[in-house]
């Protein structure tokens with residue numbers, strides 16, 4: 001089945017957390033690393049997050065650099081990649097920043113979630129993929145049908161776990177911040193699952209680079 005090339009990108013603490021328990025957004029990247037992520041965003045057709053990340057971070061998921069936005073427009077692409085949310089329950093705040101501004105958003109949910117979703121058609125297209133869950137392969141096939149060749153997945157841990165355990169991440173970018181959070185309840189990079197990226201079938205390290213005090217690791221699945 002045709003699906004987009006999937007890049008999974010996250011910033012983590014040295015002990016593998018994506019966030020702490022405070023209501024403020026935790027900054028793990030530095031400016032140069034955020035700019036690197038912006039460049040990756042500018043090179044994709046769609047950016048996806050889970051509903052938990054929308055609730056926790058209220059992200060915009062836009063290309064920030066005006067130069068990169070102009071380059072996309074010159075290539076005949078939208079300045080902002082298609083924004084995608086995975087939400088099995090459909091419980092999303094229609095007032096989230098993602099849904100303002102007029103750029104398209106697709107929400108992949110379940111049939112039950114589509115019935116419960118309060119996000120109107122002017123803000124997002126809501127697509128049911130299965131009865132009670134989000135069928136990732138169906139969502140990816142749908143994205144391919146919309147012309148999405150490259151998809152960036154930006155969290156959170158539940159979405160990372162779903163993509164990695166289903167062997168659907170072609171590239172993994174991890175920016176490691178030089179501190180530990182030690183949170184018991186904090187959001188983790190991944191949660192326990194049967195991962196095919198085992199010691200017997202490791203990922204291939206293609207880049208390891210210092211970006212200031214942040215360590216960038218890039219892996220491929222082949």
Ligand SMILES: Nc1c(N[C@@H]2O[C@H](COP(=O)(O)O)[C@@H](O)[C@H]2O)[nH]c(=O)[nH]c1=O
Nearest residue numbers: 011026027028029057059060061154155
């Ligand atoms: N805090 C953090 C990240 N957080 C990611 O950035 C998203 C928000 O993007 P934006 O809409 O542009 O503000 C957020 O939903 C989450 O996926 N990413 C990183 O590379 N490094 C970081 O330190």
